[in-house]
Amino acid sequence: MMLQQILNGIASGAVYALFALGFSLIFGVQRILNLAHGGVFMAGAFVSFYAVDTGVPFPLAILLAMVVAGLVSVLIDLIAIQPLRRRSHDIEYAAIVSTLGIDMMLISVAQQVSNTQVLRFPFGTFPIQFFTIFGLRISLLQLVIFAAVIVLTGGLGWYLNKTSFGRQIRAVAENPSTASLLGVSPSAVYLQTFFIAGALAGLTGVLIGLSFNSIHFLMGEPYMLKAFVVVVIGGLGSLTGAVAASLLLGVLQALAVAYLPTGVPDMLIFAILFLVLLVQPNGLFGAAGMAARVGRK
Amino acid sequence: MMQFFTANQALFDFFLLSLGFAYSQQIVLRAGVFSIATVGFVAIGAYLAGYLVTKSEFGGLPAILAATLVAGLGGLLLSVPLSRLRGVFQAIATLAFVEIVLNALYYLEPYTGGAMGMNRIPKLVESWHLLIAVAIVIYVVWSIGRSGIGRAWDAIRQDETVAACLGVSIRKYHTLAFVLSGAIGGLFGAMQGLYFYTITPEQFGFAMVVSVLTTIVLGGRATLAGPIAGALILAVLPEIARPLAENRLFLHGAILLAVIIFVPDGVGDLLVHKLRQRRNGTGRNMIGGETS
Secondary structure, eight states: OHHHHHHHHHHHHHHHHHHHHHHHHHHHHHOOOOTTHHHHHHHHHHHHHHHHHTTOOHHHHHHHHHHHHHHHHHHHIIIIIHHHHHHOSOOHHHHHHHHHHHHHHHHHHHHHHTTTOOBOOOTTSSOOOEEEETTEEEEHHHHHHHHHHHHHHHHHHHHHHHSHHHHHHHHHHHOHHHHHHTTOOHHHHHHHHHHHHHHHHHHHHHHHHHHHTOBOTTTHHHHHHHHHHHHHHHOTTOHHHHHHHHHHHHHHHHHHHHHSOTTHHHHHHHHHHHHHHHHOTTOTTGGGOOTTOOOOO | OHHHHHHTHHHHHHHHHHHHHHHHHHHHHHTTOOOOTHHHHHHHHHHHHHHHHHHSOOOHHHHHHHHHHHHHHHHHHHHHHHTTOOHHHHHHHHHHHHHHHHHHHHHOHHHHOGGGOBOOOOOOOOHHHHHHHHHHHHHHHHHHHHSHHHHHHHHHHHOHHHHHHTTOOHHHHHHHHHHHHHHHHHHHHHHHHTTSSOBOGGGGSHHHHHHHHHHHHHHOSSSTHHHHHHHHHHHHHHHHTGGGGGGHHHHHHHHHHHHHHHOTTOHHHHHHHHHHHHHHTOOOOSSOOSOO
């Protein structure tokens, strides 16, 4: 029973990880909190639903969701971040406000598109199948999520550390002006990171929509709040930290929900967030971060 | 004139309440603290006043004073850990504080009524009470703003390092800002609690955090006129844009975006700034650009 809870926790933690990776990547490179990340996530879920609804095969719908969410994310950078950056370097406060504005706009559009209703994928979009391994029940969907997290995290790590594009991203994260002197265009890098983050958020949206079989315009908000917890515990901007913290959070939450009265699990999680901020503001796994990590100096 | 007020009384009261919340939020931002804890203080104030009045037979005024005091004390306690953090870390920590308060309200059901909220609170607060409270807060904020404390806050906001080099004790002034923010938040929270008959935890969620922050973004962070302008826009806008009621959230977001890009100091601060420029005949920026 306990082991089953832990397994379920790891599964939900894996989804948090996909969501938090993009959020953390944007912070690592641009040092801004993108509050519209939840909106992008929701947009991904919506796109996949309407694609499936109009008869697009499901794998294609996932791809479409990722691309559209990525483009929405790029648009956020163009509309809400670049104008601020042109004006001043210190956009910490302004970027929070502008991305919040975008998030509200996305939510409003989604609310009208869906008529404030909860959308559900048609039955049989994804086969419901369970396997039993060592007495633990695991669904096909959970297996797919694990695979996606492993592949995407690994892929992102490889991309950032081994490719020329990744070197450019890390250079800009380290110091945008030096990078531009060396012929790397920071704006191109920003657009690229926003696209990657958006595509990851879109995929997360589809997976969450599938696991809970519910897609609605406010679905981003709780994940946004969880993402704060994850990125702080893992260290803002640290990608491995984000993954480790997500898994930790998922397990903690599954156990807390199973064994503690209502209201207490969330209280506990945010109290932990508060404590970590006090004791280790750079995160428990901060030191293990990738080069995309930029701590506060 | 009188007729206008009776016709729009609910709107006017809403304006006064959001003005109070806005000052609570502004005072920390002015001191260069990126705290969004106001809603937590408001929730504490509202629930405490509601509890004292319904369960302990407190009168309205003692309950409001108690709520103000306790929320101010909460600000003092919160300032201890938060003075070690800066920028987005402060924002996240205070958001966590709001979430902790919110979940505590759900959990402490015997006292708070859980998700059902607290009901049948006698309505002890009238419009003129709100008006007096706002007048007191404006007077306090105005007099502090003109004193050395206000100048110290402005200095810290514009450049913390410079302020520290000039011998301004950052910690002391941050703590003061926190305490005042807590007390003002608690005061208006209590008034809201004793005004609406009923309070529920969901009132004090992320949506309220956003709306309080919006008031300051629209109005401005540095001047007395800022919250007034912001609260006025937020109160009047839904009335003007009634045909667009469906798109209210969209409009809200778009305005937030446009203001932060084109009027980064806020409408109220901009007006004050222009006025001062005209009076002084200088082109200097008196309120300081956006640094936080």
